Amino acid sequence: MTLNTYEDYDDLSRFATLPRLDNRSQQALRRQARPSRRQAPPREIAEQMDGEDALTTTLVVGESEQRLLQQALTDFYRDNVLSDVLARVKGGKEANVYCCQGHPTSGLDLLAAKIYRPQAHRTMRNDAIYKEGRLMLDQDGKGILRDARLKRAIAQKTDFGREVITFSWIEYEYDMLQTLHAAGADVPRPIGHRGNTILMEYFGDVNDPAPTLNSVRLTPDQARPMFDRLLWHVELMLKHNRVHGDLSAYNVLYWDERAVVIDFPQAVVALKNPHAQRLLQRDIERLGQYFTRYGVTVDARALARELWTRFENAEL
Ligand SMILES: Nc1ncnc2c1ncn2[C@@H]1O[C@H](COP(=O)(O)OP(=O)(O)OP(=O)(O)O)[C@@H](O)[C@H]1O
Ligand SMILES: [Mg+2]
Numbered sequence: 001m002t003l004n005t006y007e008d009y010d011d012l013s014r015f016a017t018l019p020r021l022d023n024r025s026q027q028a029l030r031r032q033a034r035p036s037r038r039q040a041p042p043r044e045i046a047e048q049m050d051g052e053d054a055l056t057t058t059l060v061v062g063e064s065e066q067r068l069l070q071q072a073l074t075d076f077y078r079d080n081v082l083s084d085v086l087a088r089v090k091g092g093k094e095a096n097v098y099c100c101q102g103h104p105t106s107g108l109d110l111l112a113a114k115i116y117r118p119q120a121h122r123t124m125r126n127d128a129i130y131k132e133g134r135l136m137l138d139q140d141g142k143g144i145l146r147d148a149r150l151k152r153a154i155a156q157k158t159d160f161g162r163e164v165i166t167f168s169w170i171e172y173e174y175d176m177l178q179t180l181h182a183a184g185a186d187v188p189r190p191i192g193h194r195g196n197t198i199l200m201e202y203f204g205d206v207n208d209p210a211p212t213l214n215s216v217r218l219t220p221d222q223a224r225p226m227f228d229r230l231l232w233h234v235e236l237m238l239k240h241n242r243v244h245g246d247l248s249a250y251n252v253l254y255w256d257e258r259a260v261v262i263d264f265p266q267a268v269v270a271l272k273n274p275h276a277q278r279l280l281q282r283d284i285e286r287l288g289q290y291f292t293r294y295g296v297t298v299d300a301r302a303l304a305r306e307l308w309t310r311f312e313n314a315e316l
Contacts, residue, residue, distance in 0.1 A: 038084070045070045053078055057085040059098070072115045072197040073100070081106050081192055081199065082113070089209045094265075099202055099209065106191055110202035116170060118196075169265040174198055176264040179240050185233055186260045203255040213259060214249035214290060223294035226259050230287055231303070233261050234280070238307055239316040242267045243276045247283035249290035270311065280304045 038056035042063055045054060055070055055077040069085055076082050084101035095116045102108040170193060177190040177200060188200035203210035218226065230252065237244055244251075244267055251263040270276040281304035288298040310316050 039066065041070050042067055055085070058101075059085045059087055061088070068115065068118075069098070072195065073113060075194055076113075076192060076197075076199060082111055085113070086110075086206050087209075089204075099204070099206055100199075102191075108189070108191070108201055110204075110206065111191055112188060112200050112202040114198045114200070116196040170196065170198060172267060173263075173265040176237075176242060176267050179242075180233070180236065180261075183236055183240070185236055186229070186258055188260065188262065203253050203260055210253040210255035210260070212250050213252040213254050216254045218294060220294055222257070223291055223296050227287070227291045227296050227298075230259055230261070231284070231298075234283060234287075235307060235316060237267070238270055238280065238311050241270045243270050243273075243280045244283050245279045248286035252287075277304060277308045280308065 038058050039060045040056050041054045045067065053074070055074050057066070057069060059069075061069065073082065073085065080103040082100040083103045085098050086101055087099040089097040089099050089112065095114045098113045098115065100111045100113050102111045174190060174193040177187055177198070180187045181189055188203065191199040191201070193199065234244070234247070244261070244264065246263060246266050247261070251261065253260040253262055268276050268279060270280075273279075281300050284298060284300040284303055288296075288300055291298075307316070
């Protein structure tokens with residue numbers, strides 16, 4: 001797959017000016033919106049798709065971003081998973097996240113599409129400490145260590161090899177979401193993934209995405225139970241042989257008085273990665289940093305050691 005580079009983003013101000021409506025009213029308004037108000041795909045894409053199947057979007061963006069949306073989301077659109085792109089939530093370092101209208105068959109009104117940037121592999125936290133002990137995965141989640149052609153492409157750092165690396169990170173992220181969601185964790189429900197894109201449950205309203213915990217002020221009686229619940233997630237991940245590796249209040253969403261853990265591409269395999277215990281301690285420390293303002297403290301080192309011992313003794 002060849003991807004174009006990003007340029008000319010519209011800013012989010014157009015959404016900031018929308019009236020605050022609940023989801024149902026927003027949905028009703030969108031149904032009434034005439035199709036001509038939606039942005040058509042670039043002409044060459046529309047032609048390739050015979051016009052009919054092309055995704056038109058309520059979100060108006062520059063051409064290169066529109067191409068990227070088409071490439072990332074058209075298959076989901078054709079498969080009746082989503083029906084529109086409503087807003088760009090955030091352009092992160094590695095990925096852009098969009099708020100999409102879920103097709104009724106997806107079971108969700110709003111979906112988050114996390115679309116990795118074409119050059120994500122350049123900035124991704126893919127330094128050695130995260131990669132150790134990790135099997136490279138292809139887009140179907142199968143290990144690719146035995147595929148000599150892929151191994152060569154990765155070793156030679158060709159464009160294709162780099163894409164393979166990015167897909168492998170996305171594969172890990174999706175796998176982690178599925179495992180944690182099935183285990184009852186507070187993570188977005190995974191809906192599907194393809195190429196450089198993950199679709200999942202969206203938290204927030206269209207023009208009011210859930211804030212990350214670092215920008216939220218909790219009431220004093222919310223803090224302790226929320227911290228304990230987040231530590232339960234740390235334990236749950238370890239039970240499934242993973243350490244998040246980038247956990248902090250910046251990777252936790254706050255919605256409906258609940259903390260939702262996100263952003264898993266760098267999760268490490270605990271049994272195989274020699275740095276896992278150190279990363280576990282750092283995750284606990286960083287979470288703890290946010291909660292100290294509420295008088296909630298933790299001895300991260302002692303807790304990491306205790307969890308690790310229980311993990312090694314299969315007592316989690
Ligand atoms: N399921 C979701 N529902 C609502 N908003 C989301 C969702 N997933 C991600 N976001 C928003 O998108 C932002 C970026 O997501 P994420 O942390 O997964 O990607 P990232 O590339 O690591 O970004 P960053 O570098 O900012 O951490 C989040 O901080 C959050 O604001
Ligand atoms: Mg993040």
